[in-house]
Amino acid sequence: MQIGGVDALELAARYQTPLQVYDxxxxxxxxxxxxxxxxxxxxxxxxxxxxxxxxxxxxxxxxxxxxxxxxxxxxxxxxxxxxxxxxxxxxxxxxxxxxxxxxxxxxxxxxxxxxxxxxxxxxxxxxxxxxxxxxxxxxxxxxxxxxxxxxxxxxxxxxxxxxxxxxxxxxxxxxxxxxxxxxxxxxxxxxxxxxxxxxxxxxxxxxxxxxxxxxxxxxxxxxxxxxxxxxxxxxxxxxxxxxxxxxxxxxxxxxxxxxxxxxxxxxxxxxxxxxxxxxSIVGQAGWSLYTVGSRKDLPGYPSYVALDGGMGDNIRPALYQAEYSAVVADRPQAEAEEVVNLVGKYCESGDVLIKSCPLPKTEPGDVVALLSTGAYGYSMASNYNRNPRPAVVFAENGQAKLVIKRESYDDLLVLDLKY
Structure with missing residues (x-):
């Protein structure tokens, strides 16, 4: 999968996930x-x-x-x-x-x-x-x-x-x-x-x-x-x-x-x-890259596949039931093999990015890309559960440029004062 002529897996490796990338x-x-x-x-x-x-x-x-x-x-x-x-x-x-x-x-x-x-x-x-x-x-x-x-x-x-x-x-x-x-x-x-x-x-x-x-x-x-x-x-x-x-x-x-x-x-x-x-300018120009972590399988129900982001970097699905599509970054054209609930890491049952999402089989460490996340994802991001907000990268003509640094744990404390 290419974004602005840059390999999505390279972006995930270089800047880590969750990551917002714009073409x-x-x-x-x-x-x-x-x-x-x-x-x-x-x-x-x-x-x-x-x-x-x-x-x-x-x-x-x-x-x-x-x-x-x-x-x-x-x-x-x-x-x-x-x-x-x-x-x-x-x-x-x-x-x-x-x-x-x-x-x-x-x-x-x-x-x-x-x-x-x-x-x-x-x-x-x-x-x-x-x-x-x-x-x-x-x-x-x-x-x-x-x-x-x-x-x-x-x-x-x-x-x-x-x-x-x-x-x-x-x-x-x-x-x-x-x-x-x-x-x-x-x-x-x-x-x-x-x-x-x-x-x-x-x-x-x-x-x-x-x-x-x-x-x-x-x-x-x-x-x-x-x-x-x-x-x-x-x-x-x-x-x-x-x-x-x-x-x-x-x-x-x-x-x-x-x-x-x-x-x-x-x-x-x-x-x-x-x-x-x-x-309509930035929406379809943006992708959210996540890394697959844990999985929960239940007989008779879609499995839960957990990603390393969620409602903290994209609250739209939880806020007003916004819907997205997703692909696995190293095989974006692969046929779906199962239907899963793509969920985040936040302590809310409503932290579901995509319900009933058709995907090929995934393993921990796979990079999943949500499509068309360029609008209202990062701009509505929060530090809920004291999680840092992701980095943002601009990609163009095969070159990637970091435009917003990933927050660190120390960044979360910048405005805090001890009592």
């Missing part, structure tokens, strides 16, 4: 595919990488090399992008409860756009700008009333959501009034995000249409012309053979055509169109 070439290809659609359609755009999928110094360097934009959702992500040398003018700052210190950090370093989520944030940001005698470009996040076909934990566009200003009740209009009345706030556009791991293009088309309707209303009521229309991300990817996603760029083409059509019908100037792919 950087696939990351670049995904970004370029998105950009190509916009350029073919002749529209102004930004492909804004959603940092929450995976954030570290190295990923921001790659995004920057590809001419990308990025969105951050915390002071920590913002600080990482800053230290990576990412241009702050190409950063947008999300979050439903940004703190004063986070907003101050964004203002001090000239973040390109702050995506305002609620009335409290308008007040808080206004205070900060007054104190610092500064201005900030903002967008308003709205909830368009669309529930995407996805897990309820990751639906964000419906009315009953913690995110954004509701359109139907007039909250979005009131927010716009407050922003337009404040000379320190520069209104740039509108944002919506309807969910994650979405396979049906109709939700995105519906979202684009609703945002265009809002843009028409704002023009007619307030004389405000929307400069940027940001439809978020959430494009589904392939995890198992049960998933049949469209190529992500087909979602983009459908969105662009819907916006063009709506703008022509409503007499609107065509705005910049922004998307925020995260999973």
């Amino acid at each position: 950087v070439g696939r990351i670049r290809q995904a970004i370029r595919a998105f950009k190509r659609v916009f350029e073919e359609e002749g529209v102004s755009y930004e492909v804004s990488y959603a940092s929450k999928a995976f954030s570290c110094l190295a990923i921001y360097q790659v995004i920057n090399e590809e001419g990308g934009h990025t969105d951050v959702v915390s002071g920590g992500e913002l600080w990482t992008a800053l230290k990576a040398g990412f241009p702050m003018s190409k950063v947008s700052f999300h979050g439903n409860n940004k703190s004063r210190s986070e907003l101050e950090l964004a203002v001090e370093h000239g973040v390109g756009v702050i995506i305002v989520d609620n009335f409290h944030e308008i007040d808080l940001l206004s205070q900060i700008l007054e104190e610092k005698d500064a201005e900030a470009k903002v967008m308003l996040r709205v909830t368009p009333g669309i529930s995407a076909h996805t897990n309820e934990y990751i639906q964000t566009g419906q009315v009953d959501s913690k995110f954004g200003f509701d359109m139907a009740s007039g909250q979005a209009d009131r927010a716009l009034e407050l922003v337009l009345a404040n000379p320190r706030l520069q209104m740039a556009g509108v944002h919506a995000h309807i969910g994650s791991q979405i396979f049906d293009v109709r939700g995105f088309v519906g979202c684009a249409e609703k945002l265009c309707q809002l843009a028409e209303d704002w023009r007619d009521k307030y004389g405000y012309e929307t400069e940027i229309l940001n439809v978020g991300g959430g494009f589904g990817i392939h995890y198992t053979d049960q998933d049949h996603p469209l190529p992500a760029e087909e979602f983009v083409r459908a969105i662009v055509k819907a916006v063009k059509r709506q703008c022509q019908e409503k007499g609107l100037e065509l705005p910049e169109i922004w998307i925020e792919p995260g999973r």
Whole structure:
């Protein structure tokens, strides 16, 4: 098995397991595919990488090399992008409860756009700008009333959501009034995000249409012309053979055509169109490598094959029943000989990475690879059971580069104080 032209067994031997490996070439290809659609359609755009999928110094360097934009959702992500040398003018700052210190950090370093989520944030940001005698470009996040076909934990566009200003009740209009009345706030556009791991293009088309309707209303009521229309991300990817996603760029083409059509019908100037792919950029570019350890066989039940990682480096299966595929790294094309439960080493019965996983026979010491783990694995990793988080390696053109060191036991104690 090769990842970025590097042998997976060599990677496991050199960096040990559990190990997260990214094929950087696939990351670049995904970004370029998105950009190509916009350029073919002749529209102004930004492909804004959603940092929450995976954030570290190295990923921001790659995004920057590809001419990308990025969105951050915390002071920590913002600080990482800053230290990576990412241009702050190409950063947008999300979050439903940004703190004063986070907003101050964004203002001090000239973040390109702050995506305002609620009335409290308008007040808080206004205070900060007054104190610092500064201005900030903002967008308003709205909830368009669309529930995407996805897990309820990751639906964000419906009315009953913690995110954004509701359109139907007039909250979005009131927010716009407050922003337009404040000379320190520069209104740039509108944002919506309807969910994650979405396979049906109709939700995105519906979202684009609703945002265009809002843009028409704002023009007619307030004389405000929307400069940027940001439809978020959430494009589904392939995890198992049960998933049949469209190529992500087909979602983009459908969105662009819907916006063009709506703008022509409503007499609107065509705005910049922004998307925020995260999973669809890094998800299928990532693999998790584990070493097989113990095994438990029960008559009449799938055997339990234990790996040296688990919910500490990938909590998604335990959190919302995410499903993955796996192969044995030294024979990835081998026929399945048994069905097993691939479990982790953590002290939880729910620490199951893949239930009923078809695999060839394995022995202790074999390296197993979980596929498409590049999004939300490492970024949601923890030190549960006081286990160190894994290392992360970038592989490209047959070369491997360590980009996040494996935590040591001493690292676990860095913030501890004796009583």
